[in-house]
Amino acid sequence: MELTWEIAAVWIGLALAATLISIRIGVSVALVEIVVGTVGGNLLDLRLTPWINFLAGFGSIMLTFLAGAEIDLQVMKAKWRETLSIGFASFLMPFLGAGAFAYWVAGWSVEASQIAGIALSTTSVAVVYAVMVERGYNETEFGQMILAACFITDLGTVLALGFLFADYDWHMVAFGVGTGLALWLLPRVTPWFFSKVGSRISEPETKFLLLVLFTLGGLAQAAKSEAVLPAYLVGMVLAPLFLANKTLAQRMRAIAFTILTPFYFLKAGALVGWGAILNSVGLIGIFLGVKVVAKFVGVWPLTHAFRFGQREGMYLTLLMSTGLTFGTISALYGLSNRYITEEQYAVLVTAVILSAVVPTLIAERWFDPGSRPGEEILTRRRSDR
Numbered sequence: 529m530e531l532t533w534e535i536a537a538v539w540i541g542l543a544l545a546a547t548l549i550s551i552r553i554g555v556s557v558a559l560v561e562i563v564v565g566t567v568g569g570n571l572l573d574l575r576l577t578p579w580i581n582f583l584a585g586f587g588s589i590m591l592t593f594l595a596g597a598e599i600d601l602q603v604m605k606a607k608w609r610e611t612l613s614i615g616f617a618s619f620l621m622p623f624l625g626a627g628a629f630a631y632w633v634a635g636w637s638v639e640a641s642q643i644a645g646i647a648l649s650t651t652s653v654a655v656v657y658a659v660m661v662e663r664g665y666n667e668t669e670f671g672q673m674i675l676a677a678c679f680i681t682d683l684g685t686v687l688a689l690g691f692l693f694a695d696y697d698w699h700m701v702a703f704g705v706g707t708g709l710a711l712w713l714l715p716r717v718t719p720w721f722f723s724k725v726g727s728r729i730s731e732p733e734t735k736f737l738l739l740v741l742f743t744l745g746g747l748a749q750a751a752k753s754e755a756v757l758p759a760y761l762v763g764m765v766l767a768p769l770f771l772a773n774k775t776l777a778q779r780m781r782a783i784a785f786t787i788l789t790p791f792y793f794l795k796a797g798a799l800v801g802w803g804a805i806l807n808s809v810g811l812i813g814i815f816l817g818v819k820v821v822a823k824f825v826g827v828w829p830l831t832h833a834f835r836f837g838q839r840e841g842m843y844l845t846l847l848m849s850t851g852l853t854f855g856t857i858s859a860l861y862g863l864s865n866r867y868i869t870e871e872q873y874a875v876l877v878t879a880v881i882l883s884a885v886v887p888t889l890i891a892e893r894w895f896d897p898g899s900r901p902g903e904e905i906l907t908r909r910r911s912d913r
Contacts, residue, residue, distance in 0.1 A: 535575060542568050543790035555892060558658035558793050559885050562852075565797025566881075574798045580791055585755070587792035588654060588853050589741055590784040592756040595657035595675055596763020597770040597777065603672040610673055610834050615680020617826030618848045623649035623688065625822035626815060634811065640872055643862035646689050647876045648819040648883075651681040652852035653760065654792065655884050659847065659892070661781070670897070674844055679760060685854045686757050689861065703751035707744055707758045711765050714740065719769060733776055734783070737766075754857050796852055800881050804874035815879040820887060823849040839897050846891035855880035 546564040550557035568574045604611055627645025630636040636644065656678050657666070665671030690700075718736070725732040740762060745755030763770075770777045805812060827848050831841030859876040862868040868876070 535577065535580075538568075538572065538574070539580065539791060539794060542794055546790070546794075556655075556659045556662055556888065558655050558789070559888055561790055561793035562797040562881060562885055565794035566800045566802075567797075568794065569798030569800065570802045574794075576795060576798065580795065583788060583791040584795040585792075587784065587788035587790075589745060589755050589759045590780070590788050591654040591657055591792070592853070593737075593741060593759040593763040594777070594781060594784060595653045596679070596760040597767050598657065598660070598666045598672070599675050599679070599764055599767050600672045600771060601764070601767055603669055604676045607669070607673050607676070610830075611676040612680055614827055614830050614834075614844075614848065615677040616684060617830060618651055618677065618681040618823060619649045619684035619688075621826030622819045622822035623684075625825075626818050629814070629818050636868075636872065639867040640862065640869075642692055643858060643867050644815070644872075644876060646685055646692075647855045647858040647862070647880055648815060648851065649681070649688070650685045650851040650854040650858070650880070651678045651848050652850040652855070652884050653678045653682060653756075654789070654853050655850045655888055656847050658785075658789070659888060661785075663896070670840065670844075674847060677844075677848065679764070681848065682760070682854050683757075685858065686754070689858055690753065693861070693865070693867070699747075699751040700753075703747040703753060706747045707761065710740060710744060710758070711761055714762060715765050715769075718766060722769075722773075727775070731779070734780060737762075737780075752861075754854070756853055756857075796856065796881055796884070799856070800878050801874065804871075805878055808871070808875045808878075811875050812878050812882070815875060816882050816886070819851070819879065819883055820849045837897070839895055843891050843895040843897050846887040846895060849887040850884050851880045852884040855883070 542564050543561065546561040547557055549555075549564070550560040553560075565574070623645040625645075626648035627641045630644035631638065631641035653675070656674060660666040660671045660675060663671075666675070721736055722733055725736075727733070741755070741759050744758035744762065748755045748758055824845055827845045828841065831844055836844065856877055859868070859873050859880065862876075863870065863873040
């Protein structure tokens, strides 16, 4: 279906409405866009045309890349215990809990239960990064650690999906080799290329990065993996360059948040059908509860062990309880390969999307640690010594 300006006007109008509502009520625009997308999808019959799907997918890649580029590797190295343990627990506990509930209680098949565990084990890098940027926490040690822990969680999700379901053929080999080669070369080639072309109105720097992301995304798609994984890794290896070049990061962030991410979050909301919610509201609520409880069981004790304050610990745990990108991707993978039914898909996607809204809304409303939380935690720990 070719682009129609009427459809484009509706989508961008919803994005503008979400922005205005976000400014008015003081809630992250990503959450408002999901809610507005749900309303639009059920009342306005939003059409997910190929070009909208492309823009939404492009938005998820850009968000994931920028989230990786925000991570200060020095902070990650200094806080590797917190990052690895919180990220791993955030993946493992809901993976086991949701999978066990789906198999032993809901009566799903082994494959469907594995998909349920994978889909509900995720933490939404897209939502967390959007919140971090809006609150300014992406420039603090606290925010850097959360983003790094999100990466560990979603890495576990991707590895579980690949280990349990991926086809181990030459496409996977090409994807692995291509990604590894890119991660090795980019920290060397990118600064040289940027120094040669300089900063120009034609944006050769941005186009170079998009070429890399699209190429690796094509390899990922051929290997039945997802383009967001290499995007995150590329962002991480280029993080030192972006930390030293704030102007480039701001330009790419402006592109992403203005035109791309609204389509991603609106589409996520449009996938939630009110009919499916009403038909399976009990099961959806239980899956959502299982995910959040399992996240708390895994993450909350660790925030105490690493001496985070009560408010910071609750905020961190709630954000780690979110899910969206990899959760919906995992559910769609299960549906496309007939591991789950359409009804099971609707249940999982709705639970995943609700997990993007409910924990984040609670975190922002009642447990926001305030400005510069990373500095406050660091100061308190130094005084404890």
